Amino acid sequence: MSIKENKALIRRIYDLWNKKELSAVSELYTPRMVHTNGREMSLEQENQFNDMFFRAFPDAIATIEDMVAEGDKVAIRVTWRGTHRSDFSGITPTGNKIEMTNTAIFRIAAGKVVENWATTESLRFLQQLGVIPKQYK
């Protein structure tokens, strides 16, 4: 696949995430391994996390801010925005608006994502949920 096709695939996956069409995502997003913040997760663990995230932030929308593609990889910078409506990792719903930046490098083979290295910026995110004092910046 060309880098143009690889970028189109990533755009399509985020579009489906924004529409909460998670079963359609699962056709295109099939990583054998997800490296989140240097930790390895199976696809099953990531799906469980995503289910919890979308329950906690039912209106969560991702905006792709930047995309860089080379060979079989696509790197992206994304802003997530949403409202905290139900329990998230033990944090009871605050009704707060959140905004956070995530980055990821996806490896693509035969029209599907087969590996993902994700970095999540959660300081500001957890400050918005009131878990970390705002003094840290």
Add this chain to the structure above:
Amino acid sequence: MSIKENKALVRRVVEFWNQRNMDAFFYILAPEYVEHLPTGDVSLVHLKKYASSFFTAFPDIIITINDMVAEGDKVAVLVNWKATHKGEYMGIPATGKKIDITVSMLIKIAGGKWVEFWNVTDVRLMQQLGVIPKK
């Protein structure tokens, strides 16, 4: 510049950081250089002040490049930081703790200089410094 040259420039800057050769690093930055951090934008003037306090906070930091993806005038880079927290950082007094985290960077290059930089530091930094729980 080709994507090969842009990647080589990123590798050189990471070497400068590891050598604490800040003059060489600042030489690579265009006058209009901006760092877009989650906490806000940092200009070149502010960076020059902030950079030395960063290396005071983590004097033994070693930055290793894990992956690079380049296209056009941009390079996305995944790095690892290994360091000991020996000075105040983001309002957190020195803890003496070891950190081992992932940081992702996106760099825009023009005419052989860095012009823009975006950075995401993984949540484990704050966990390893004891600011937030490990869960």
